Amino acid sequence: MGGVEIADLLLPGIEVWVERLVLTDTEVRVALSSRAGSAACSGCGRGSSRVHCYYPRTLADRPVAGRRVRVELRARRLVCGNERCDRRTFAEQIPALTRRHARRTDALTTHLAEAALFLGGRPGARLFRRTAVDTCKDTLIRLVRALPLPAAGTVPHLGVDEFALRRGRTYATILVDMTTRRPIDVLADRAAGTFATWLRDRPEVRVVCRDRAGSFREGAQAGAPQAVQVADSWHLLNNLAQAVERVIGRHRVDLRDPLTSHDDGPHRHDGELDIHGRPRPLVARTRERHRQIHERMDRGDINTVRRHLKPYRNGEIPTTAPLPHLSVRSVTDWIMRRPEHLTDMERKGLDELCGRNSALAATIEYARRLALMIRERRSEHLALDVWIADVRLDGQRELRTLANGIRRDHAAVRAALTTTHTSGAVEGNVTRIKLLKRQMYGRANFDLLRRRILLSP
Numbered sequence: 001m002g003g004v005e006i007a008d009l010l011l012p013g014i015e016v017w018v019e020r021l022v023l024t025d026t027e028v029r030v031a032l033s034s035r036a037g038s039a040a041c042s043g044c045g046r047g048s049s050r051v052h053c054y055y056p057r058t059l060a061d062r063p064v065a066g067r068r069v070r071v072e073l074r075a076r077r078l079v080c081g082n083e084r085c086d087r088r089t090f091a092e093q094i095p096a097l098t099r100r101h102a103r104r105t106d107a108l109t110t111h112l113a114e115a116a117l118f119l120g121g122r123p124g125a126r127l128f129r130r131t132a133v134d135t136c137k138d139t140l141i142r143l144v145r146a147l148p149l150p151a152a153g154t155v156p157h158l159g160v161d162e163f164a165l166r167r168g169r170t171y172a173t174i175l176v177d178m179t180t181r182r183p184i185d186v187l188a189d190r191a192a193g194t195f196a197t198w199l200r201d202r203p204e205v206r207v208v209c210r211d212r213a214g215s216f217r218e219g220a221q222a223g224a225p226q227a228v229q230v231a232d233s234w235h236l237l238n239n240l241a242q243a244v245e246r247v248i249g250r251h252r253v254d255l256r257d258p259l260t261s262h263d264d265g266p267h268r269h270d271g272e273l274d275i276h277g278r279p280r281p282l283v284a285r286t287r288e289r290h291r292q293i294h295e296r297m298d299r300g301d302i303n304t305v306r307r308h309l310k311p312y313r314n315g316e317i318p319t320t321a322p323l324p325h326l327s328v329r330s331v332t333d334w335i336m337r338r339p340e341h342l343t344d345m346e347r348k349g350l351d352e353l354c355g356r357n358s359a360l361a362a363t364i365e366y367a368r369r370l371a372l373m374i375r376e377r378r379s380e381h382l383a384l385d386v387w388i389a390d391v392r393l394d395g396q397r398e399l400r401t402l403a404n405g406i407r408r409d410h411a412a413v414r415a416a417l418t419t420t421h422t423s424g425a426v427e428g429n430v431t432r433i434k435l436l437k438r439q440m441y442g443r444a445n446f447d448l449l450r451r452r453i454l455l456s457p
Contacts, residue, residue, distance in 0.1 A: 014095070015034065015035050015036045016032040016033065016035060016094060016097070017033045017035050018030060018031070018032060019031040019074070020072075024067075026067055027069075027070060028067050028068070028069045029072060030061075030070070030072065031072045031074070032074065033074040034074075034092060034094055036092075038078075039076070039090075039092040039093070041080045041082065041085060041087060041090050042087065042090045042091075043085045043087035043090065044082045044084070044085040044087075046080065048078045048079060048081050048090075049078070050078060050079040050081065051078055052078055052079045052089045053076075054074055054075065054076055055075055055077060056072065056074065057075040058070060058071065058073070059073060059102070059104060060103060060105070060108055061107065061108050062108050063131055066131070066132055068132040068134070071097075071105065073094075073098070075091060076092045077090070077091050078090060078091075112124075112139070113140075113144060113146075113147055116140035116144045117452055117455055119439065120140075120439040120440045120444075120452075121140050121141045122137045125137045144448065145448060145451060147451065149455070150184075152184040152185060153177075153184075155177050155179075155202060155204065155205060156179070156207065157177070157205075157206065158176070158205050158207065158227075159176040159178045159426035160174070160175055160176070160208060160209070160210050160220075160426065161211060161423065162174075162190040163430050163433050165446070165449075166442075171190045172188055172190065172446070173189065174186055174187075174430065175187070175198070176425055176426045178207070178209060178421070178426075181428070184454075186453055186454065188446055190213075190215055191215060192214075192215040192219035192222065194219070195215070195223060196218075196219040196220075196222040196223030199222075199223025200223045200224075202224075205226075206226070206227055206228065207227060207230060207421060208224060208227045208228070208230065209230045209421050209422065209423045210229060210230070210412070211232050211235040212231050212232075212235055212236070212405065212409055217409060228411075228415055229411065229412040229415065230412055230415040230419060231409060231412040231413045231415070231416040232422060233375075233377070233416050233422060234422070234423070234427070237336070237371060239405075240336070240367060243398040243399050243402045244332050244363060244367050244398075246398040247359070247363045247398050248335075248360065248363075251359060251360055254353065255331065290306055334346050334350055335350070335364050336367065336371065338375070339368065350364065362394065362395065362396070363395070363396055366387070366391055366395055370387055373417055374416070377416075377418070377419075377420065378417065384406075384410075384414060387403075388403045388406060388407055392404070432453075432456070436456065437449065
């Protein structure tokens with residue numbers, strides 16, 4: 001097999017001769033030389049074939065079968081024939097193989113940069129040490145910072161949300177192209193003025209999907225008055241659930257008494273029977289059963305078990321067994337869940353709560369009306385306005401606060417109820433940002449984090 005054939009096999013598409021190939025237990029050494037007839041001057045771009053001298057150059061390449069690869073290149077320095085060029089001589093660069101002052105091949109550099117985008121500095125360096133590539137975390141970070149950022153292009157459908165750089169202290173803003181579902185830019189803060197300035201340079205924006213934060217509303221109004229703002233339906237449901245939970249929290253006194261089951265059907269007796277087939281009293285076995293149950297409990301008092309089993313001591317199962325005490329979170333979950341997804345016990349429990357407290361009954365009715373409009377993405381004419389008016393008239397103060405906020409953001413909320421636009425892609429990117437932050441232990445500077453957000457696939 002000739003030298004040209006070996007070069008085409010090892011380095012396809014690169015104009016080099018393979019002069020020597022040496023294999024050891026830990027390394028592969030490949031001796032190369034250029035086979036190009038001429039090279040372009042790095043100063044003026046004019047081609048030249050006049051060789052000034054040769055010099056050795058060593059490059060690292062991607063590993064092969066767990067062995068590091070070292071390329072030993074017989075490089076050429078050529079003489080520039082352009083008298084007007086500032087360079088008398090120049091070093092030949094082989095396309096797709098070498099760059100000025102580089103000690104790695106282009107293929108290895110690309111490989112390192114892609115891994116650094118996925119893993120970060122330290123994890124990437126640990127991985128490469130196991131694959132026979134010598135590098136360090138600082139090198140990987142430099143490679144990420146040297147990558148060019150993608151062009152944003154036209155963005156008619158934009159998504160925006162905030163994320164924490166330092167939770168509770170510093171926040172930034174992510175901007176997502178909702179057509180491609182890819183982030184297109186990251187702003188250093190969440191101020192309305194910064195968002196408005198970014199929008200003024202992009203008059204093609206027609207739809208802005210956002211949460212109900214006031215800064216994004218004001219920024220969109222100032223920077224893109226031509227765009228339709230759409231509030232996110234998930235955030236609307238979350239705001240409603242928080243309001244309902246606060247209402248139930250103020251009325252938690254009505255949750256202290258346990259609910260009672262209303263099942264009056266036949267009950268099967270599981271106790272022992274005597275020789276005549278009649279139920280045998282459980283009194284003789286009570287203490288032993290209390291002790292066995294208590295031993296299986298992870299925590300709690302034996303007296304709690306005794307009080308619970310007291311109605312069963314005569315061998316009969318009560319028809320109205322008491323249910324456990326309710327919690328604010330569980331009742332909120334019942335209210336916010338779709339009614340058809342509730343069990344019979346949960347449905348009867350809500351009915352009993354409505355009978356105990358009229359304020360809770362009204363809250364359940366208002367919450368279900370708004371939740372239905374959000375989930376079904378339909379709002380009959382003036383249905384939202386009627387809901388706001390009803391809540392402001394006799395709703396609980398937490399729901400009135402929610403209604404006032406919806407009234408201030410009426411156009412965006414109406415768009416959320418009548419269109420199919422959502423902020424799901426934005427929330428997905430925010431979740432991915434949390435992963436990137438944790439990979440860098442939350443200590444990355446803003447410029448490095450921004451590049452990983454925009455360049456990571």
